[in-house]
Amino acid sequence: MSELYAAPPRHDGAANPDARRGGVTAATVAAANSAEDAVERATAVADTVARTAIEQADRAMRHWTDPTPGPVRIGSPQHLRMFSNMLLQTHNPYKPAVIEWPKLSPDALARVTSLPIWDIAVQTEGRASIRVKTFAETVTDPLLRSALDMDGGEEARHKVVLSKLVEAYGIPLAPEPDYPPPDDPEWGWLVTGYSECIDSFFAFGLFAMAKRSGYFPAELVETFEPVIQEEGRHILFFVNWAAWYRRNLPWWRRPLFALKVARVWAFLIWERIGIARGIDADGVAQDANFTMNGSEALGDSLSPGAMIDLCLAENDRRMAGYDERLLRPETVPRLARFARRFVK
Numbered sequence: 001m002s003e004l005y006a007a008p009p010r011h012d013g014a015a016n017p018d019a020r021r022g023g024v025t026a027a028t029v030a031a032a033n034s035a036e037d038a039v040e041r042a043t044a045v046a047d048t049v050a051r052t053a054i055e056q057a058d059r060a061m062r063h064w065t066d067p068t069p070g071p072v073r074i075g076s077p078q079h080l081r082m083f084s085n086m087l088l089q090t091h092n093p094y095k096p097a098v099i100e101w102p103k104l105s106p107d108a109l110a111r112v113t114s115l116p117i118w119d120i121a122v123q124t125e126g127r128a129s130i131r132v133k134t135f136a137e138t139v140t141d142p143l144l145r146s147a148l149d150m151d152g153g154e155e156a157r158h159k160v161v162l163s164k165l166v167e168a169y170g171i172p173l174a175p176e177p178d179y180p181p182p183d184d185p186e187w188g189w190l191v192t193g194y195s196e197c198i199d200s201f202f203a204f205g206l207f208a209m210a211k212r213s214g215y216f217p218a219e220l221v222e223t224f225e226p227v228i229q230e231e232g233r234h235i236l237f238f239v240n241w242a243a244w245y246r247r248n249l250p251w252w253r254r255p256l257f258a259l260k261v262a263r264v265w266a267f268l269i270w271e272r273i274g275i276a277r278g279i280d281a282d283g284v285a286q287d288a289n290f291t292m293n294g295s296e297a298l299g300d301s302l303s304p305g306a307m308i309d310l311c312l313a314e315n316d317r318r319m320a321g322y323d324e325r326l327l328r329p330e331t332v333p334r335l336a337r338f339a340r341r342f343v344k
């Protein structure tokens with residue numbers, strides 16, 4: 001903020017005897033200088049205002065507490081209001097079109113372009129956005145509907161961010177497939193929600209590792225940071241929605257829903273095994289399963305155990321700023337803690 005209040009340079013002649021001696025010419029120069037300085041100061045103020053706005057939006061997306069005190073029952077109308085408002089009120093209004101992609105050194109550029117993730121990342125966001133939007137259209141509650149619309153809109157924005165990044169660094173992409181709406185909107189939403197729970201957990205750790213190891217320039221990591229936090233908000237929203245939804249189903253539909261969730265998990269595990277073998281769900285050769293074993297590609301020597309610890313710590317850190325009364329994503333961290341007992 002100091003630039004906002006910095007004393008302007010003096011142009012009254014007293015500070016510049018040459019200006020007095022030169023008569024009209026010096027006065028004209030001084031006036032021109034003063035105009036230039038004014039423009040410079042205005043630009044500095046505008047930059048500071050813009051930077052402060054960005055910092056505030058960034059902080060706001062990471063911290064949120066419902067002002068109404070007291071306990072909240074999971075599945076209650078207050079719970080629905082709380083997790084919907086969490087997503088709506090922590091939205092960061094950044095515009096992908098104005099992101100300045102930092103210039104990379106030839107080395108860093110080669111590292112970024114050679115990562116085997118860009119096709120699958122763009123396509124995942126494309127599929128996520130149509131799945132969330134399709135499910136949103138089935139929802140009648142206006143607050144939940146607007147939260148879901150925002151979630152779908154953010155997925156579409158992730159795809160734009162990625163396309164801008166790919167364009168800025170000249171990364172070649174495979175031709176994109178179509179993104180048809182799912183036949184079963186609820187299935188599509190559950191697949192997106194739970195797959196984000198898996199992928200984000202590992203992405204949190206990988207991202208922290210890339211940041212620590214300096215594998216990517218800090219400016220690039222910072223530029224991408226809001227997207228990662230957004231996925232954190234999405235899974236927080238999703239697990240609360242899932243708990244709220246389950247509690248509000250009539251008793252006879254709950255076993256069917258549990259079965260559907262189990263089928264979603266089976267599908268996601270099968271899909272990840274396929275991707276790990278280089279084959280996607282449609283039998284087409286695909287990129288490596290990056291979020292789950294990307295540490296080698298990022299050139300870091302963390303042991304699998306240390307990697308799991310980092311994912312767990314990052315998961316806690318990214319969730320820490322939101323209302324404690326909201327449920328946290330638990331399944332993947334629990335599985336990771338279990339796996340941690342067997343790996344070094």
Ligand SMILES: [Fe+2]
Pocket residue numbers: 125128154155158231
């Ligand atoms: Fe996304």
Ligand SMILES: [Fe+2]
Pocket residue numbers: 128155196230231234
């Ligand atoms: Fe997401």
